[in-house]
Amino acid sequence: MAGLAAAFGSGAMSNSVAEIERTDALFVIGSNTTENHPVFALRMKKAVRNGAKLIVADPRKIPLVKFAHLWLRHKPGTDIALINSIMHVILEEDLEDKDFITERTTDFETFKKNLKSYTPEYGEKITGVPREDIIEAARIYGTAKNAGIYYTMGITQHSMGTNNVFSLANLAMLTGNLGKESAGVNPLRGQNNVQGCCDMGCSPNVFPGYQSVTDPEIRMKFEDVWGKSLPDKIGLTATEMIHSMKDGSLKGMYVMGENPVMSDPNTQHTLEAFQNLDFLVVQDIFLSETAALADVVLPAASFAEKDGTFTNSERRVQLVRKAVSSPGQAKNDLWIINNLMNRMGFNHVFESIRALGFKVPDETRSNNNFITPEQAFMEAGLLWQGIRGMTYQRLKGDGLQWPCPTQNHPGTPYLFKDTFPIGKAAFRSIVPTESNELPDNDYPFILTTGRILFQYHTGTMSRKSKALEAVAPESFVELNEEDAVEMEISDAEKVTVTSRRGSITLKAKVGERVGKGVLFIPFHYTEASANKLTNNALDPISKIAEAKVCAVKLEKVTR
Ligand SMILES: Nc1nc2c(c(=O)[nH]1)N[C@H]1C(S)=C(S)[C@@H](COP(=O)(O)OP(=O)(O)OC[C@H]3O[C@@H](n4cnc5c(=O)[nH]c(N)nc54)[C@H](O)[C@@H]3O)O[C@H]1N2
Numbered sequence: 158m159a160g161l162a163a164a165f166g167s168g169a170m171s172n173s174v175a176e177i178e179r180t181d182a183l184f185v186i187g188s189n190t191t192e193n194h195p196v197f198a199l200r201m202k203k204a205v206r207n208g209a210k211l212i213v214a215d216p217r218k219i220p221l222v223k224f225a226h227l228w229l230r231h232k233p234g235t236d237i238a239l240i241n242s243i244m245h246v247i248l249e250e251d252l253e254d255k256d257f258i259t260e261r262t263t264d265f266e267t268f269k270k271n272l273k274s275y276t277p278e279y280g281e282k283i284t285g286v287p288r289e290d291i292i293e294a295a296r297i298y299g300t301a302k303n304a305g306i307y308y309t310m311g312i313t314q315h316s317m318g319t320n321n322v323f324s325l326a327n328l329a330m331l332t333g334n335l336g337k338e339s340a341g342v343n344p345l346r347g348q349n350n351v352q353g354c355c356d357m358g359c360s361p362n363v364f365p366g367y368q369s370v371t372d373p374e375i376r377m378k379f380e381d382v383w384g385k386s387l388p389d390k391i392g393l394t395a396t397e398m399i400h401s402m403k404d405g406s407l408k409g410m411y412v413m414g415e416n417p418v419m420s421d422p423n424t425q426h427t428l429e430a431f432q433n434l435d436f437l438v439v440q441d442i443f444l445s446e447t448a449a450l451a452d453v454v455l456p457a458a459s460f461a462e463k464d465g466t467f468t469n470s471e472r473r474v475q476l477v478r479k480a481v482s483s484p485g486q487a488k489n490d491l492w493i494i495n496n497l498m499n500r501m502g503f504n505h506v507f508e509s510i511r512a513l514g515f516k517v518p519d520e521t522r523s524n525n526n527f528i529t530p531e532q533a534f535m536e537a538g539l540l541w542q543g544i545r546g547m548t549y550q551r552l553k554g555d556g557l558q559w560p561c562p563t564q565n566h567p568g569t570p571y572l573f574k575d576t577f578p579i580g581k582a583a584f585r586s587i588v589p590t591e592s593n594e595l596p597d598n599d600y601p602f603i604l605t606t607g608r609i610l611f612q613y614h615t616g617t618m619s620r621k622s623k624a625l626e627a628v629a630p631e632s633f634v635e636l637n638e639e640d641a642v643e644m645e646i647s648d649a650e651k652v653t654v655t656s657r658r659g660s661i662t663l664k665a666k667v668g669e670r671v672g673k674g675v676l677f678i679p680f681h682y683t684e685a686s687a688n689k690l691t692n693n694a695l696d697p698i699s700k701i702a703e704a705k706v707c708a709v710k711l712e713k714v715t716r
């Protein structure tokens with residue numbers, strides 16, 4: 158693995174939240190920060206008040222645009238062309254960081270050659286962004302002392318999502334905006350503790366701490382502590398599992414804290430896959446659409462009902478403490494896992510925690526070999542030096558940012574200061590590719606999907622809140638005024654949106670948020686579920702689904 162994006166294997170922010178305020182230029186691309194990361198957005202607005210210049214690149218006129226010096230409304234799925242043409246201008250105008258390029262990168266000459274043809278004129282043709290704005294973006298980003306990139310699902314949820322991220326890494330490397338304060342390439346993480354899940358090895362290719370399952374030495378280390386032989390092959394990603402369920406090669410499934418029946422693209426395909434299973438267990442705090450299909454439902458306790466750690470976007474590990482008791486028969490996830498482990502006769506972990514010199518409280522010993530959250534955390538530190546220096550004692554207060562390898566290490570606010578984990582970072586010559594499904598005569602609109610401030614994902618949680626439902630009770634499709642006039646659709650009128658995979662009926666929201674030819678639908682509402690429409694094409698590297706681009710048609714509802 159060369160390239161810098163590989164160094165971002167964790168997907169963690171390279172820099173810290175607080176640094177945003179002191180940034181000179183912010184490049185927010187594919188992130189509706191105000192609605193989906195309001196706390197980050199506050200820092201961004203503060204940076205702007207402090208004099209920072211803000212560039213927003215988003216096909217939609219998102220609320221952050223109000224604070225931007227420059228808004229690039231590119232067509233969905235054209236980020237590579239946009240970034241390549243910005244980098245073309247940076248080179249043309251001599252704004253690159255030559256020292257950084259020489260000292261910390263490789264493959265620059267090939268990369269430079271690849272950029273030759275991506276003129277601002279080319280950029281305009283592919284993206285729809287005026288060439289002057291591409292030049293202006295290059296000047297703002299290229300001349301700033303510290304420039305930070307902030308991206309989320311508008312960048313990643315594409316069949317070329319990984320190449321989009323590589324392109325952003327190229328841009329930061331070209332201008333030396335890595336390994337220093339208030340800069341970097343910063344994916345704002347989505348769910349609370351999605352970072353912690355990734356850190357703990359919830360990816361098919363790594364053990365906790367991003368340690369490869371295919372490296373025999375690493376595997377032996379884990380086998381020693383866990384007392385079991387471990388598979389040496391990379392497993393399936395969640396999106397690939399759905400395909401394997403469909404073709405019958407995957408027969409049993411245990412879903413914990415996910416509602417794929419609504420959150421995965423192409424619902425019809427997902428349902429067929431689930432119906433093909435021999436056995437399904439769902440562990441959730443509510444009876445979700447997916448739990449409703451399960452053979453066994455394990456009722457789980459929510460975050461407020463248990464102890465443990467959550468790791469946030471800036472790699473900060475924080476303690477959470479039980480605040481309220483669980484209702485009914487709900488048990489916390491670790492309790493359920495402990496029980497399963499015991500019944501499967503698996504208690505070696507506990508033995509090794511003690512054998513390796515950790516003090517394990519006696520009561521735990523008599524308590525059916527239950528591992529406490531703290532012990533699980535200590536064991537993780539044993540196997541991953543990134544958090545080895547952290548203890549529950551040290552985490553009290555504000556927590557600590559990994560890497561934190563020793564007991565007196567203060568934690569790490571930003572990564573790659575003097576070097577990359579891979580040594581020098583390689584530039585990648587990225588060539589734009591088209592989205593898997595583009596509009597045609599039958600399906601003339603591009604549909605992009607995402608979120609709104611007042612709802613959360615599949616709504617299992619947020620739609621139970623009366624207050625949130627009062628503000629955002631139903632789905633809608635954002636539609637450009639010009640298209641609305643042409644099609645004689647008025648605001649709030651019911652319309653049908655249809656793709657090759659399904660059809661939903663919902664309210665039209667006419668305005669200028671989306672450009673002509675583009676529609677946006679949030680995926681929160683089960684009664685008009687956007688994922689009935691979306692395309693399950695995958696990025697070949699990350700296997701993320703193309704939730705941000707598919708072709709649809711729009712029709713008035715006729716009676
Ligand atoms: N209120 C609320 N907050 C949330 C969540 C929630 O459900 N509700 N979910 C959380 C989670 S898990 C996540 S991952 C984050 C996601 O946070 P975001 O990624 O900000 O959310 P999205 O609405 O999916 O899409 C982001 C933006 O991408 C833009 N976009 C669409 N297509 C393209 C494209 O081709 N290129 C570019 N550059 N932009 C494009 C959309 O217009 C949108 O503004 O939010 C987190 N925060």
Ligand SMILES: Nc1nc2c(c(=O)[nH]1)N[C@H]1C(S)=C(S)[C@@H](COP(=O)(O)OP(=O)(O)OC[C@H]3O[C@@H](n4cnc5c(=O)[nH]c(N)nc54)[C@H](O)[C@@H]3O)O[C@H]1N2
Nearest residue numbers: 414415416420440441442445457606607614615617680704
């Ligand atoms: N069209 C479209 N589809 C998308 C996206 C998009 O932008 N567009 N975004 C994608 C993204 S980025 C994401 S992150 C996914 C989100 O997709 P999901 O993760 O499937 O969506 P959630 O609704 O957050 O489901 C989480 C489930 O966990 C349960 N839960 C909450 N707390 C706990 C707990 O402590 N223990 C247990 N066991 N369960 C718990 C909740 O009740 C809920 O049912 O959606 C993806 N799907």
Ligand SMILES: [Mo]
Nearest residue numbers: 346347348351
């Ligand atoms: Mo997410």
